[in-house]
Amino acid sequence: MSDPLSKYKVDENNIRYIKKDIGKGAYGSVSLISMNETICIEKSLHTFLLGIHDEEDGVEESIQWKKFRQECDLLCQMHHPNIVQFIGVRYKGDSHNSKQILSLIMEYLPSSVEECITECKDEGYKIPLSIILSILKDVSCGLIHLHLNKVIHRDLSASNVLLTSGLQAKIADLGVSKLLNPLELVTMTQVPGTPYILPPEAYELNPSYTFQYDIYSFGVLSVYFLTQKLPYPPDFANIIQSLTQYCSLSMKTIVESCVRRRPTDRPSSIKLSTELTHHIHKYKFNFCRDKISFFSNTSVGMKMMVSLLAVPISAISIMCICCLFVLLFFIVFLLLFFIADVITILHM
Numbered sequence: 001m002s003d004p005l006s007k008y009k010v011d012e013n014n015i016r017y018i019k020k021d022i023g024k025g026a027y028g029s030v031s032l033i034s035m036n037e038t039i040c041i042e043k044s045l046h047t048f049l050l051g052i053h054d055e056e057d058g059v060e061e062s063i064q065w066k067k068f069r070q071e072c073d074l075l076c077q078m079h080h081p082n083i084v085q086f087i088g089v090r091y092k093g094d095s096h097n098s099k100q101i102l103s104l105i106m107e108y109l110p111s112s113v114e115e116c117i118t119e120c121k122d123e124g125y126k127i128p129l130s131i132i133l134s135i136l137k138d139v140s141c142g143l144i145h146l147h148l149n150k151v152i153h154r155d156l157s158a159s160n161v162l163l164t165s166g167l168q169a170k171i172a173d174l175g176v177s178k179l180l181n182p183l184e185l186v187t188m189t190q191v192p193g194t195p196y197i198l199p200p201e202a203y204e205l206n207p208s209y210t211f212q213y214d215i216y217s218f219g220v221l222s223v224y225f226l227t228q229k230l231p232y233p234p235d236f237a238n239i240i241q242s243l244t245q246y247c248s249l250s251m252k253t254i255v256e257s258c259v260r261r262r263p264t265d266r267p268s269s270i271k272l273s274t275e276l277t278h279h280i281h282k283y284k285f286n287f288c289r290d291k292i293s294f295f296s297n298t299s300v301g302m303k304m305m306v307s308l309l310a311v312p313i314s315a316i317s318i319m320c321i322c323c324l325f326v327l328l329f330f331i332v333f334l335l336l337f338f339i340a341d342v343i344t345i346l347h348m
Contacts (some may be wrong), residue, residue, distance in 0.1 A: 008072050010035065010088035010105055032108065039108040040087055044101055068102060074174040075106075075151060082142030084109065084162060084172040088237060109162035109170060110307035111300055112227060117158060119300045121228045129247060130285030131167060131294055132225050135279060138169035139218065140273035147211045147269045156217035157197050158224055162264070165304040197221065200261050212263035215272065219258025226255075251279055 014036045023030035028044040045068055075086030090103040094301050113135065119328065120127050146153055153160075160173045189224055199216035201207050223231045223239055226246040231239050240259065243252040254275050267275070295301035 004069060005072060005089050005091070005102070008076065008089040010090050012090070015090065018244055018253050033105070035087065035105065041106045041108050042090065043104040043106065045103070058074045068104065070182075071104065071174050074151060078145065078151075080142060080145040080175070081168070082138045082170055083145060084170045106172075108307075109172075110165055110304045112172075113163065113169070113221070114158035114159040116163065116175050116300050117225060117228050120298055123298060125298050127225075127228075128285075128290035128294065129226075130280075130287045130290045132287070133169065133251075133276065133280050135161070135163070135223065136218075136222055137171040137273065137276045139171060139221070140269060142169070142171040143214055143218065143269040144273055147214070152209065152211055153214050155197075156214050156221060161221070163304070165308050167294070167304075179249055199263070201263060209278055211269065212266040215269065216263075216268040217265075218272065222255045222258065226251075248279075248283070250282075254279065296332055305344060 012335060015241070016033055016034050018032040018039065021029045022032050031042045031044065033040050033042045072086070072089055075084075085107040087107065089103040090105055091101065116127065139156070143153070143156075146214045151174070153174065155173060156171070160171065162170050162172045164170070195219045197217040199209070199213055201209055202213070220231055220236075223229075223236075223243070224245060227239055229235075231237060236259075239254075241257060247255075254272070257265075257267050259271065295305055
């Protein structure tokens with residue numbers, strides 16, 4: 001029986017733990033590791049969720065193991081600056097072993113949109129519109145890549161949009177994503193994703209969905225980001241109407257187009273990204289000034305800055321730094337020598 005995850009397996013010798021169990025969930029735990037001197041995240045799946053995965057012998061794969069394998073297969077195809085980078089899978093022996101611990105290795109990102117909204121709201125800090133629009137633009141670019149590769153994310157919530165220390169957004173968690181056959185609609189037997197971001201078609205009897213599923217979720221995410229209020233259905237219409245308190249009328253129009261009831265009335269990810277780009281260029285936001293304000297006035301911003309200092313320094317890095325200091329010393333010495341010669345000549 002072949003091992004379907006062997007092609008993603010990473011070299012154990014290149015891994016060391018920085019901090020174990022920095023987070024836990026129903027699926028397992030999350031640890032901070034260093035791999036080839038690069039900080040990464042390790043998502044470990046609980047052993048009891050794996051089961052025995054031999055379908056040839058009549059034993060079905062566990063749902064979580066299928067989800068884990070699907071996420072690996074999808075992530076290895078998703079090379080894009082606005083999608084979290086997949087690095088590999090970590091395990092010993094054969095991944096089919098029922099007692100095996102499987103770990104997904106991903107690039108490390110210090111924060112998420114959810115954390116950003118929650119902490120800024122608690123601190124009474126209003127996130128600058130330029131930062132919100134820049135992040136939403138990044139998400140729309142990530143969606144373009146997913147949709148061009150026939151992938152529907154299905155859980156585009158604030159907790160699944162991660163942020164780099166430079167506030168670049170990356171879409172994460174493709175565990176419930178679905179490859180879409182372009183010749184047919186996909187019928188849902190289970191409603192995946194976070195409840196409050198689900199489009200109306202998700203609640204229909206024997207529902208089908210297209211890429212516009214993600215567009216609706218993007219619209220809900222935009223409302224949450226702009227207002228810092230969770231847009232639950234009873235208040236959703238009122239929150240949409242009040243959007244001009246938080247953004248321009250043209251931005252409100254973009255958001256409204258994403259949350260239209262009929263999927264065919266929603267824009268494509270390409271059109272959405274184009275409209276956002278035009279909106280950002282039209283208003284000429286001072287992104288650099290707003291980033292400085294965000295980093296200096298919020299705890300989540302400070303956390304992102306600190307994460308830049310947490311990168312492990314290898315022996316080679318230390319040698320490079322030493323060489324740089326020697327070079328700088330040599331340049332300063334030559335400069336002082338040249339200045340001394342000039343002064344001597346002037347006094348002659």
